[in-house]
Amino acid sequence: MADFRELGEVVIVGAGVAGLTAAGALRRRGYVGGLTVVGAERHAPYDRPPLSKQVLAAGWGEDRIRLRVPPELETAGATWALGEVATRLDVERRELCTDRGRTLPWDGLVIATGVRPRTLPGRAYSNVLTLRTVDDAMALRDALPGARSVVVVGAGVLGCEVAASARGLGLPVTLVDGLVTPMLRQLGPALGAHLGARHEAHGVRLRLGVGVEALEGGVRAEAVRLADGSAVEGDLFVVAIGAEPDLGWLEGSGLPLGDGVLCDDRLRVAPGVVAAGDLASWPHPLFGRRMRVEHRFNASEQATAAATNLLGGDVVHDAVPYFWSEQLGVRVQVFGDPSRAERAELVAGDLASDRFAAVLRDADDAVTACVSWNLPKAGPDLRLRVLEACAARGAVAATP
Amino acid sequence: MRLRVDRDRCIGSSNCVVVMPDVFDQDEAEGLVQLLDDSGAGHDEDALHDVAYACPAQAIEVVEGG
Ligand SMILES: Cc1cc2nc3c(=O)[nH]c(=O)nc-3n(C[C@H](O)[C@H](O)[C@H](O)COP(=O)(O)OP(=O)(O)OC[C@H]3O[C@@H](n4cnc5c(N)ncnc54)[C@H](O)[C@@H]3O)c2cc1C
Numbered sequence: 001m002a003d004f005r006e007l008g009e010v011v012i013v014g015a016g017v018a019g020l021t022a023a024g025a026l027r028r029r030g031y032v033g034g035l036t037v038v039g040a041e042r043h044a045p046y047d048r049p050p051l052s053k054q055v056l057a058a059g060w061g062e063d064r065i066r067l068r069v070p071p072e073l074e075t076a077g078a079t080w081a082l083g084e085v086a087t088r089l090d091v092e093r094r095e096l097c098t099d100r101g102r103t104l105p106w107d108g109l110v111i112a113t114g115v116r117p118r119t120l121p122g123r124a125y126s127n128v129l130t131l132r133t134v135d136d137a138m139a140l141r142d143a144l145p146g147a148r149s150v151v152v153v154g155a156g157v158l159g160c161e162v163a164a165s166a167r168g169l170g171l172p173v174t175l176v177d178g179l180v181t182p183m184l185r186q187l188g189p190a191l192g193a194h195l196g197a198r199h200e201a202h203g204v205r206l207r208l209g210v211g212v213e214a215l216e217g218g219v220r221a222e223a224v225r226l227a228d229g230s231a232v233e234g235d236l237f238v239v240a241i242g243a244e245p246d247l248g249w250l251e252g253s254g255l256p257l258g259d260g261v262l263c264d265d266r267l268r269v270a271p272g273v274v275a276a277g278d279l280a281s282w283p284h285p286l287f288g289r290r291m292r293v294e295h296r297f298n299a300s301e302q303a304t305a306a307a308t309n310l311l312g313g314d315v316v317h318d319a320v321p322y323f324w325s326e327q328l329g330v331r332v333q334v335f336g337d338p339s340r341a342e343r344a345e346l347v348a349g350d351l352a353s354d355r356f357a358a359v360l361r362d363a364d365d366a367v368t369a370c371v372s373w374n375l376p377k378a379g380p381d382l383r384l385r386v387l388e389a390c391a392a393r394g395a396v397a398a399t400p
Numbered sequence: 401m402r403l404r405v406d407r408d409r410c411i412g413s414s415n416c417v418v419v420m421p422d423v424f425d426q427d428e429a430e431g432l433v434q435l436l437d438d439s440g441a442g443h444d445e446d447a448l449h450d451v452a453y454a455c456p457a458q459a460i461e462v463v464e465g466g
């Protein structure tokens with residue numbers, strides 16, 4: 001492992017929360033060499049979670065979502081190459097090429113280019129939007145008031161939040177998904193159904209359990225066609241069917257790629273190369289298998305660990321996965337891995353009071369995740385329950 | 401150096417409370433952040449910055465001076 005004093009030049013690719021946090025952490029850990037952050041978006045680093053919430057529904061502007069630039073970065077400095085796209089990586093020669101024809105040499109590289117939204121097959125329509133960037137959010141915010149109806153395709157976290165925000169503006173909204181409840185993979189069937197009832201009570205039409213095939217229309221999209229031959233008509237369509245890493249620029253680099261950039265448990269990809277954020281796949285020591293987590297907390301925690309390890313540190317990334325969501329007056333927090341949840345069991349509060357906490361169990365009746373619903377105070381206890389369950393499965397010992 | 405928290409931004413993730421229970425707490429009613437000790441005494445500067453940058457809602461700030 002190279003000592004960090006040997007690093008003369010670090011390049012960070014991606015100027016989102018992972019890229020920015022890595023930059024700050026490098027300086028905080030005493031790195032004094034050159035530091036360049038290359039980011040495809042023209043905007044200064046900003047936070048994405050408010051895009052589907054306060055930006056759509058409460059008029060927040062770019063000034064309120066900007067990510068804070070760490071003071072160490074302001075003093076020790078970094079060179080920002082915003083609006084510049086990394087196009088090719090040569091690991092052997094330690095060079096990064098960009099769309100501006102520049103070749104940037106590096107001794108250390110942080111890969112933090114996130115993910116981009118999946119789209120439905122077929123042609124592009126002007127009334128079909130996705131939501132990932134602040135530009136996307138502004139386009140959607142401009143389009144909503146004039147829309148006669150909104151169809152949201154995909155009832156994951158993002159789709160549910162967009163549906164809630166659009167409904168809050170008084171628009172007729174239909175939420176479409178092939179799964180049988182909203183946020184099924186994030187909440188499990190029982191709490192997913194509970195959330196679905198909430199959406200219906202607020203007037204969101206649910207069209208669930210039938211797969212989505214394609215968009216159809218003429219000049220504009222007019223409907224989404226479902227697997228059973230039926231169609232859901234609408235005026236404005238938001239496609240929120242998940243996201244995937246865009247690894248085109250890493251092809252031919254020789255780096256291990258799969259579902260994302262494949263890291264070790266210390267987020268190292270190759271000598272002098274680390275990755276962090278939505279695109280980083282790593283063997284999670286608590287769960288004993290590879291994971292890739294697309295959540296805000298993971299991005300900053302990974303970035304801090306990756307930066308520390310790039311400088312010769314030895315930090316295993318073992319944070320309990322965590323995300324929150326806000327929709328229709330509900331703030332939900334999820335700890336652990338809910339993707340295999342089958343059963344929910346209340347551990348605090350009750351459904352009637354709209355404030356409760358639950359553990360989610362998998363097919364083997366083991367706790368895989370915990371959820372709080374308008375009860376953030378339960379967080380530390382829920383997180384501990386996930387750790388204990390992991391320890392009981394024998395992956396590792398529980399640490400507080 | 402002082403710590404400042406913004407309850408309007410806090411989303412109640414509990415992270416700061418888990419990492420530094422002697423400095424941060426969540427109130428009973430809403431589960432949002434509360435400072436127990438705004439000096440962060442007993443923790444080094446790096447650790448305080450780390451907990452601030454780990455906050456997923458940018459609700460914790462380390463203010464220099466003061
Ligand atoms: C609308 C929305 C709402 C969300 N809400 C929540 C929430 O409530 N709770 C939660 O836990 N999480 C939420 N998330 C997830 C969270 O925002 C992400 O996990 C986080 O942004 C990941 O950070 P990142 O730095 O890995 O990637 P990103 O933030 O995507 O940053 C990557 C950057 O790299 C740039 N880039 C890509 N390719 C290149 C290239 N070749 N060269 C240069 N630059 C490149 C991209 O343009 C982008 O700016 C939400 C996400 C979205 C989109």
Ligand code: SF4
Nearest residue numbers: 410411413414416455
């Ligand atoms: S880490 Fe941030 S969001 Fe979480 S409880 Fe603390 S202040 Fe609130």
